[in-house]
Amino acid sequence: MKHSYLMTPGPSPLLPEVKAALGRDIIHHRTDEFREVLKEAHEGLKYLFQTKNPVLIFSSSGTGAMEAAVSNFLKKEDKALIVMGGKFGERWKEICESFGVETVPLNVEWGNAPISEDIEKLLDADSGIKAVYTTLCETSTATVYDIKSIAEVIRKKGLLCVVDAVSGLGQDVLKTDEWGVDVVVSGSQKGLMLPPGLAFLSFSKKAEKFLEESDLPKYYFDLKKASKSWEKNDTPFTPSVSLIFALRESLRVIREEGLETRWKDFGKMGRALRSALTSLGFEILSKSPSSSVTAALVKEIDTASIVRKMRKEYGISIAGGQGHLKGKIVRIAHMGYINPSDIVMCLSVLEKVLADSGVSIEKGVSLKAFQEVYYA
Amino acid sequence: MKHSYLMTPGPSPLLPEVKAALGRDIIHHRTDEFREVLKEAHEGLKYLFQTKNPVLIFSSSGTGAMEAAVSNFLKKEDKALIVMGGKFGERWKEICESFGVETVPLNVEWGNAPISEDIEKLLDADSGIKAVYTTLCETSTATVYDIKSIAEVIRKKGLLCVVDAVSGLGQDVLKTDEWGVDVVVSGSQKGLMLPPGLAFLSFSKKAEKFLEESDLPKYYFDLKKASKSWEKNDTPFTPSVSLIFALRESLRVIREEGLETRWKDFGKMGRALRSALTSLGFEILSKSPSSSVTAALVKEIDTASIVRKMRKEYGISIAGGQGHLKGKIVRIAHMGYINPSDIVMCLSVLEKVLADSGVSIEKGVSLKAFQEVYYA
Numbered sequence: 001m002k003h004s005y006l007m008t009p010g011p012s013p014l015l016p017e018v019k020a021a022l023g024r025d026i027i028h029h030r031t032d033e034f035r036e037v038l039k040e041a042h043e044g045l046k047y048l049f050q051t052k053n054p055v056l057i058f059s060s061s062g063t064g065a066m067e068a069a070v071s072n073f074l075k076k077e078d079k080a081l082i083v084m085g086g087k088f089g090e091r092w093k094e095i096c097e098s099f100g101v102e103t104v105p106l107n108v109e110w111g112n113a114p115i116s117e118d119i120e121k122l123l124d125a126d127s128g129i130k131a132v133y134t135t136l137c138e139t140s141t142a143t144v145y146d147i148k149s150i151a152e153v154i155r156k157k158g159l160l161c162v163v164d165a166v167s168g169l170g171q172d173v174l175k176t177d178e179w180g181v182d183v184v185v186s187g188s189q190k191g192l193m194l195p196p197g198l199a200f201l202s203f204s205k206k207a208e209k210f211l212e213e214s215d216l217p218k219y220y221f222d223l224k225k226a227s228k229s230w231e232k233n234d235t236p237f238t239p240s241v242s243l244i245f246a247l248r249e250s251l252r253v254i255r256e257e258g259l260e261t262r263w264k265d266f267g268k269m270g271r272a273l274r275s276a277l278t279s280l281g282f283e284i285l286s287k288s289p290s291s292s293v294t295a296a297l298v299k300e301i302d303t304a305s306i307v308r309k310m311r312k313e314y315g316i317s318i319a320g321g322q323g324h325l326k327g328k329i330v331r332i333a334h335m336g337y338i339n340p341s342d343i344v345m346c347l348s349v350l351e352k353v354l355a356d357s358g359v360s361i362e363k364g365v366s367l368k369a370f371q372e373v374y375y376a
Numbered sequence: 377m378k379h380s381y382l383m384t385p386g387p388s389p390l391l392p393e394v395k396a397a398l399g400r401d402i403i404h405h406r407t408d409e410f411r412e413v414l415k416e417a418h419e420g421l422k423y424l425f426q427t428k429n430p431v432l433i434f435s436s437s438g439t440g441a442m443e444a445a446v447s448n449f450l451k452k453e454d455k456a457l458i459v460m461g462g463k464f465g466e467r468w469k470e471i472c473e474s475f476g477v478e479t480v481p482l483n484v485e486w487g488n489a490p491i492s493e494d495i496e497k498l499l500d501a502d503s504g505i506k507a508v509y510t511t512l513c514e515t516s517t518a519t520v521y522d523i524k525s526i527a528e529v530i531r532k533k534g535l536l537c538v539v540d541a542v543s544g545l546g547q548d549v550l551k552t553d554e555w556g557v558d559v560v561v562s563g564s565q566k567g568l569m570l571p572p573g574l575a576f577l578s579f580s581k582k583a584e585k586f587l588e589e590s591d592l593p594k595y596y597f598d599l600k601k602a603s604k605s606w607e608k609n610d611t612p613f614t615p616s617v618s619l620i621f622a623l624r625e626s627l628r629v630i631r632e633e634g635l636e637t638r639w640k641d642f643g644k645m646g647r648a649l650r651s652a653l654t655s656l657g658f659e660i661l662s663k664s665p666s667s668s669v670t671a672a673l674v675k676e677i678d679t680a681s682i683v684r685k686m687r688k689e690y691g692i693s694i695a696g697g698q699g700h701l702k703g704k705i706v707r708i709a710h711m712g713y714i715n716p717s718d719i720v721m722c723l724s725v726l727e728k729v730l731a732d733s734g735v736s737i738e739k740g741v742s743l744k745a746f747q748e749v750y751y752a
Contacts, residue, residue, distance in 0.1 A: 004401065004403070006401075006402060006403065006404060008404050010614065011402050011403075011404060011405065011614065011617055013401070013402065014401060014402050019399045019400070019401070020399065022398040022399050022618060023395045023396065023398050023399030024395070025380065025382075025389070025390060025395070026382065026387045026389065026390050026565075026571055027380070027382065027387075027693070028382060028384050028387060028693045029387065029572075031687070031693070059435070059436055059437050059440075059572065059573050060435055060436050060440065060596065061435050061596070061613040061614045061615070061616075062613075062614070063595075063596050063613045063614075064435075064436065064596045064613075067595050067596045071593075094595065095595045098593055098594065098595040098598070099593045099595070100593060187614070189402075189614060189617075195402055195616060195617055195618035195619070196405075196435065196614040196615065196616055196617055197435050197573050197616035197618070197619060216593070217447075217474055217475045217476060217592070217593060218474065219439075219443050219470065219471045219474040219475070220436065220437070220439050220440045220443045220597075221596075222474070237437040237438075237439045237440075238386065238387065238437050238438070238439075238563070238565060238572040239437070239572065240437075240571060240572050240573035240616075240619075241387055241565075241571055241572055242398060242571035242573070242619075243571070243573060243616075311407070317403070317404045317407070
């Protein structure tokens with residue numbers, strides 16, 4: 001009889017309209033009816049990505065689209081600068097190296113955001129670098145990067161700017177065309193309120209030149225093939241029909257509410273949550289906190305046990321730390337279908353679990369702090 | 377108010393238990409609860425694939441697993457024999473060539489099955505060939521290949537035998553371990569009664585050696601990484617949680633009914649349907665007809681118009697031809713959740729559409745023919 005709440009930074013809870021769409025009968029994908037669904041989804045994605053360029057849909061995890069962003073735009077023995085400030089920066093490096101691309105890291109302390117001047121210096125020092133791979137929201141540290149400034153530096157040099165927006169899209173501001181971001185990738189199970197299983201990739205006119213010259217092997221994630229199909233509201237391989245029905249619903253709701261409204265609301269949720277966690281004596285990990293997820297350092301206690309107790313005893317799933325932050329932080333998502341009242345509920349259980357673990361706190365202190373900021 | 381029926385060889389209709397599972401709330405994937413779901417799915421897949429070896433799950437279309445079967449087992453400049461008897465044989469060739477693998481084709485007339493002696497001759501003539509890529513059911517021609525004999529020829533030479541069982545699995549007999557098939561790939565949207573979006577790949581002990589030596593680039597479809605996770609009932613990247621919930625349901629039902637029973641029943645459905653289509657004056661395309669789908673040549677009339685009328689006027693989706701068979705054949709699926717009564721209903725509408733198109737047929741002739749064979 002216990003409720004279950006999903007407050008992890010992906011998967012995040014499903015929109016009711018999404019659940020209804022998932023349970024419906026399937027139709028054949030090479031029909032006018034399905035092309036109409038794809039067309040609507042394509043339009044909605046352009047709005048979400050803030051671009052006039054194509055946004056392709058892959059049946060895969062977000063990592064599939066990240067691979068596509070490497071294998072389709074680079075050549076053998078190309079060199080790429082990777083912003084390494086967390087687990088998903090590392091993923092760019094691993095993918096590049098799997099494809100024989102040489103990587104130049106910009107090491108950023110976990111919890112910090114990269115400084116665009118540091119990127120500029122590295123690019124000045126090495127004229128062989130062809131592309132920069134970075135992240136909108138580094139989920140492992142709950143840090144948002146200043147993509148606008150980063151993109152400007154890259155654009156001035158005529159290089160390719162690639163952004164992993166898997167967890168940030170929909171909450172953290174991203175203006176793809178206005179900021180001159182060339183390639184943006186994302187996934188379905190975060191801001192889009194869908195199950196995992198779809199990935200997305202938008203690419204600019206400038207990126208087309210890189211695409212033409214690329215000679216790395218690809219087939220399933222071949223963007224040339226995918227773009228050709230995209231023009232006809234089609235896909236090269238059988239698409240995830242059920243997930244795409246659900247995608248259309250999610251995009252409708254996002255559009256109805258409006259991105260500006262959502263950006264503001266998630267920003268406020270983040271600020272209120274940071275105030276609440278600070279009131280519990282936690283330290284906010286990030287120097288540049290994201291609007292999609294919040295990470296806080298907890299000193300007195302192994303956070304893995306907090307995460308476990310919250311899930312097992314109260315049905316609330318939050319996340320712990322990854323890499324060297326394992327056991328040291330809690331991460332609470334505010335993305336997609338997560339509402340402020342969900343966060344209040346989560347905080348109330350967090351207080352109880354902390355008290356049970358012997359941490360002395362004043363009852364309701366974090367709830368008060370949240371209310372004071374969110375409902376100011 | 378019109379019913380819709382999906383009689384295409386993928387996607388095929390969803391099992392009711394699958395639809396219910398798809399619509400449920402999502403949970404986090406790094407939990408004991410989800411590992412239990414994966415464990416059950418892994419066991420069910422072993423049964424379906426008739427193997428004791430691992431069967432890995434990818435979030436992708438079947439083509440993703442086909443790519444994995446190339447990029448993980450071959451080396452740069454390796455040579456592979458491809459059985460080319462239809463569209464999906466061609467797909468093996470395209471994938472191999474995308475990865476720089478040299479291909480030796482065995483050209484088989486569309487509608488025919490390859491003869492294992494012809495494969496043997498090609499292997500004898502070229503000691504450089506390292507693997508053979510073939511198909512269980514070539515969906516484009518509705519032809520089942522004699523995998524047992526083919527695998528034996530390949531095994532004698534110590535080469536790698538790779539089978540695309542995307543559309544055949546569950547209807548056409550495949551005994552992976554007993555026949556010594558090294559690698560089998562499949563997808564979710566055919567015999568498994570699921571939406572598209574999951575792909576599967578099993579590999580033998582022998583294939584492990586090829587895996588060790590492979591140097592082709594891969595990341596998302598990296599089998600070494602996937603195998604390591606598989607051992608812990610986990611996945612390297614966020615899996616399609618909703619589809620995997622649904623997969624567990626589908627595998628339960630298949631196991632309950634039993635593969636032997638299903639193989640027999642689909643075989644009988646195929647025989648009855650062939651008799652029915654013959655009674656309408658159609659010619660069965662395949663010399664080795666599959667138990668998953670039936671293709672028939674229609675001489676008097678462009679089959680694209682039959683397919684269109686059946687869908688638009690009666691809500692029944694069947695398939696036409698691909699490649700040079702476009703407009704010349706109809707293809708009707710008998711796979712997954714398709715029942716004999718669905719085929720009867722489909723035939724009744726086919727008779728009506730033929731009559732409307734001016735083809736003279738005796739009313740009910742194909743229904744009678746179907747009943748006589750299926751309920752003999």
